[in-house]
Amino acid sequence: MFGRSKTLNDQQAEAAQRPEREGAKNRPTPKRRDQEAARKRPLVETDRKAARDVDRTKRREAQLRQRQAMVTGDEAHLPARDKGPVRRYIRDYVDARWNVGEFMLPVMLVVLALSFVRVPLVFAIVSIAVYLVLFAAAIDGFLMWRRLKARLVAKFGADEVGRGLAMYAVMRTFQLRRSRMPRPLVARGQRPA
Known part of the structure; x- marks a missing residue:
């Protein structure tokens, strides 16, 4: 009926009716609101200490890559x-x-x-x-x-x-x-x- 969510059995039966095609998506297109909700992130992190630690780690890794590139001449990571x-x-x-x-x-x-x-x-x-x-x-x-x-x-x-x-x-x-x-x-x- 309308508005009723499908159970696992319904989903399996539906998948059995439609064989998988090569090169096709083989799944329904996700709803726009679900995709937007998955991409939403706050402008300011709630846990600022954890965000600062993550940022510091990323910066340190980038600096290490850059330092290594300065020694090896790797063009991708040079300043x-x-x-x-x-x-x-x-x-x-x-x-x-x-x-x-x-x-x-x-x-x-x-x-x-x-x-x-x-x-x-x-x-x-x-x-x-x-x-x-x-x-x-x-x-x-x-x-x-x-x-x-x-x-x-x-x-x-x-x-x-x-x-x-x-x-x-x-x-x-x-x-x-x-x-x-x-x-x-x-x-x-x-x-x-």
Whole structure:
């Protein structure tokens, strides 16, 4: 009758009458109100402490995935700053070459150690050497970016070479190769294709 819910026997009898067809849904379409009720969730969780714990766990897992991607180079989980084929090409190009900027930190450590020496001539020579290395690193970074930009335009087109890529490439040249993140995936001298 109308409004009477079907019992288990009725449902089994009905299922026996209709054979299952391959590729068909083989079940009645659910009612809209039932689907909407199943999707409803409160805007603010009632148990805020549990929600905070769940959120913290999800954030921690995402950070671990991102950290692992920085080591392995997994493109799917890299941060937005490092995603994309253009930035991958930039990283590979910078990592494949020797950069003067890589030597800035070791030179600065030597300068710091020699700054304690109270001999004016040594201090003058060290100061001049620091400025020469800094100037050489700036020139090397500028020339590297010009060559890299030409390759990027040839490979990806002028539309893909946007703002911020020069700073991305140059800042990577000033980092020690071992401390770069994402980790270098190419050996020195192995130019990207």
